[in-house]
Amino acid sequence: MKISRITPAIGARVTDVHLGEASRDPELFAQIKSALLKHKVLFFRGQEITRADHEAFARCFGELEDHPVLNSDPEHPGLALIYRSESRHSYENAYHSDGLWRPNPSMGAVLRCIECPEIGGDTIWVNMVQAYEELPEDIQQKILKLRARSSIEQSFGAVMTDEARRKLNQDNPPAEHPVVRTHPETGEKILYVGSFTTHFVNHNTPENIRHGIDKTPGASLLLNYLLSRATIPEYQVRWSWQPGDIAVWDNRSTQHYAVNDYWPAPRKMERAGIVGDVPY
Template identity: 75%
Template sequence: MKIRPITPAIGAEISSVHLGEAARDAGLFAQIKAALLQYKVLFFRRQDITRAEHVAFAGRFGALETHPVAGSDPDHPGLVRIYRSDNPHSYENNYHCDGLWRPNPAMGAVLRCIECPEIGGDTIWVNMVKAYEELPEEVKRKLDGLRARASIEQSFGAVMTPEARAKLAQDHPAVEHPVVRTHPETGEKVLFVGAGFTTHFTNYSTPANVRHGIDKAPGAALLLNYLISRATIPEYQVRWSWQQGDVAVWDNRSTQHYALNDYWPAPRKMERAGIIGDIPC
């Protein structure tokens, strides 16, 4: 197995590996997982694997999750088809952590390119450990113990009828997470808010933070927007230009990603297996 780091902050390309074999070989899988914890997102060019091998490899990390809106392949539970061929709208072109709206957001995901445009359709991943590490110390102190609400309603629900949106919110109530979580395997501190799903802080309005009304909602919103904007810093990012058969594997606990929606009307077809995660703390 060969490893080529792509940027100083995040990402590595792995070569001389077939993921179908990695799904069956415990030693090879252990090497890949160790590289994932180090580089946070891994890229494999032109993987000739079946859907069964795709879900088998992802299943090595843990049980696979389903999606209440996107659904999954009926023959391969947990494999979500993200096909953009007849609709210019996209949910993925914002910086987000998958499933932040869940009590236990995804541990990670394995994404395979089935068809991609000749130009465009790249994906960006961000190292949210560095996004936290390089915060000013006074901001870190303010974040200590702070928590935030995340919801599926404001994203996937936004294009639904009021009735369908209410049903989605009822089935998947908003959740609360720490603004800074601890990675359960590496012990790293991770900035854990994102534009896709985070709506507001839940315990900001305390005597330590609020003196007058303008300190309350406006002050909290300014801080939240600042934290969300950390994902846009180029020095924390890696950008991948897809080729058919490419596979990306990322640690969703320590990253965010952004799928560029710049390729319409060309098609872009991806298949993703998301791995069930733990409750952040």
């Protein structure tokens, strides 16, 4: 197995390995997981694997999660089918961390390209550890104890009927997480807000608020500034897909953005999301 870095900040390409075999070889899988913790997202070209192999490899990381909106394969319910062909609309073309609206957001994911356009349809990943580390020191201190709320309603729910949207929110109520989380395996500090994040829940304290403008728009301006950190190119890697490609990423320390520039060409991806822990 060979590992080659793609950018200084994030991402590596892995060659001379078959992920179906890795799912059955604990030592080989351990090497891949170690590389993932280091590089945060790994790319594998031309993986000729079955859905069973895909699911088995993802399960090496942990239990697979379902999704309340995305369709899944009936025989492999851990695989979400993200097929785009009938509409230009997309949920993925925003910087986000999967499942931030859950009490225990995804640990990571294994995404396989089934079909992609000849050009376009790239995906961008962002190193959110570096996004935190390079914040001005006063901002780091200001946000260290802040918590924020994230919701599925404003994204997936927005295109539903009012009744369906309210039910989605009732079944998946907003979750609250630290703005700066700690990686449970590496100890790294991570900037942990994304497109699912709606507002801070503990910003309006005497230390932060002198006048109403400090609350509104002050808190919103701070949140928007933090959200914009994911757009910095120096923190990113961009992958151009080919059929058979697989990306594996650590959802705790990254965000990603699926570029929606390919319609009406089809794009078919299958994703196994891995259940994560409660951020602290």
